[in-house]
Amino acid sequence: MSKATELLAQEFVCARCSNKGGQTQELSMSGTGLSRLLEIQPYRYVFVSCPTCGYTEVFNLDTLDGRDDLGTFLEALFMD
Numbered sequence: 001m002s003k004a005t006e007l008l009a010q011e012f013v014c015a016r017c018s019n020k021g022g023q024t025q026e027l028s029m030s031g032t033g034l035s036r037l038l039e040i041q042p043y044r045y046v047f048v049s050c051p052t053c054g055y056t057e058v059f060n061l062d063t064l065d066g067r068d069d070l071g072t073f074l075e076a077l078f079m080d
Helices: 003-011 061-065 069-078
Strands: 023-029 043-049 056-060
Touching: 003 023, 003 043, 003 061, 043 061, 056 061
Parallel strands: none
Antiparallel strands: 023 043, 043 056
16 A cells, blocks of 8 residues: 555545545556556556545545656566
8 A cells, every 4th residue: 555545544534524534445447558458557546435424535646646657667567
């Protein structure tokens, strides 16, 4: 779990019921064309849900982590 994901879980305040703290789940998706063919998943998101009412917000992890496309490409090439 990334630092951004942990921080979102701790600092989340529900827009509906004002409950503090949330549950997070990360999701990676492929795009179209070559990334789908090679099963590269450059699109990363985190869903933060309120444990009380279920309200969910979606955040782009690449934006929150400050990662660039080159880093994602190199990570895909050299991953375990």
